[in-house]
Amino acid sequence: MLSQIPADLSKLSKENLNQELLRIGIIAELDAINLYEQLAALTDNPDIKKVFLDIAKEEKTHVGEFQTMLLRMDKQQVQEMEHAKEEIKELTGK
Numbered sequence: 001m002l003s004q005i006p007a008d009l010s011k012l013s014k015e016n017l018n019q020e021l022l023r024i025g026i027i028a029e030l031d032a033i034n035l036y037e038q039l040a041a042l043t044d045n046p047d048i049k050k051v052f053l054d055i056a057k058e059e060k061t062h063v064g065e066f067q068t069m070l071l072r073m074d075k076q077q078v079q080e081m082e083h084a085k086e087e088i089k090e091l092t093g094k
Helices: 017-042 045-074 077-092
Strands: none
Touching: 017 045, 045 077
16 A cells, blocks of 8 residues: 655645655655565566565665655654664563
């Protein structure tokens, strides 16, 4: 299922516009990854599967690029990611 990206981008907060745009980019790339991996799982053609999985891998790089930019701009996001790491460590012991 594909996400519903806001159709009217003018309604986004001007103060956080760039962060919101990066998040929209992340959402779009995650949707693409899910789509290509699902298509790869459906085909029995090994060449088509290989192409879909390669494209999905490229989309993961795009997620990382958008996330890197977002973390440069949103210090609260950085803090929450660190908090999340600690919670996972507490929950899993790793």
